[in-house]
């Protein structure tokens with residue numbers, strides 16, 4: 372399979388799992404054949420600890436490609452976003468891609484669908500090994516003309532030159548529950564520097580508290596049942612939370628767990644829903660980045676109702692903090 376055929380599977384409307392698996396395997400082989408980087412050395416496995424979270428090492432960033440449904444939904448979402456913009460204006464559509472990893476996995480397939488005068492990519496990546504790999508890869512695949520620049524910078528503090536020229540901001544620097552990695556800090560740094568109408572991918576990431584319902588029949592899938600939404604990362608939330616000293620600050624909010632919800636108190640989880648773009652979504656459990664995160668068991672399970680407090684905190688170990696209010 373060549374990149375064009377791989378791309379056709381990635382942007383197909385239907386999800387044929389066997390075909391997708393084959394296409395992603397071929398995609399990975401294509402990306403690694405020039406250079407055996409992903410021969411995992413200690414250096415390539417090393418994460419970079421930032422004040423805004425962890426930037427995962429080159430080996431781990433490369434492996435993200437194998438999160439099949441994630442890879443498909445993001446590539447298709449990006450394709451839809453570019454197509455929508457090309458209806459309205461002439462290219463090039465400029466994509467700021469923050470956290471490319473060694474492959475720029477989510478954007479490279481678009482080089483088989485659009486010309487260089489239709490899309491231009493500005494790549495940001497903190498990891499020097501990933502940056503170096505990407506620079507060589509695009510030359511070996513003859514797609515360097517699609518890349519306006521590749522910069523080795525921290526996207527959570529980066530000042531964007533010529534910010535008004537950017538049309539799409541793309542970043543997938545997250546883990547389930549928006550924990551550990553700096554997705555929130557990156558979006559909160561970059562979005563306010565960009566035009567209001569830029570398209571942000573993912574458009575929104577929603578966290579909710581809920582439970583997992585296990586079916587009676589083992590063959591049936593588990594059901595993820597959200598109770599209430601506790602955090603939503605979208606353009607509106609990002610523009611609201613800006614503080615003058617630049618630090619992330621989100622409101623602490625209290626929620627009431629009712630008696631029926633308390634019946635599930637041992638199985639409380641944080642659920643992640645991602646709206647990638649348009650109809651492209653990732654629901655809880657569909658991808659590694661939407662797996663449920665177990666919340667601490669409640670101390671007051673005998674009560675009629677329990678108040679819990681949640682806040683999203685930035686910093687070196689970002690994530691949702693959970694507390695029972697006594």
Ligand SMILES: C[S@@+](CC[C@H](N)C(=O)[O-])C[C@H]1O[C@@H](n2cnc3c(N)ncnc32)[C@H](O)[C@@H]1O
Nearest residue numbers: 426427432435470471472476496497525526527
């Ligand atoms: C989860 S990987 C995803 C790689 C690729 N975009 C994909 O979707 O397969 C995240 C990448 O973002 C990079 N990254 C994380 N934080 C960053 C930051 N603050 N600035 C620039 N790059 C960052 C990591 O080094 C890693 O290569």
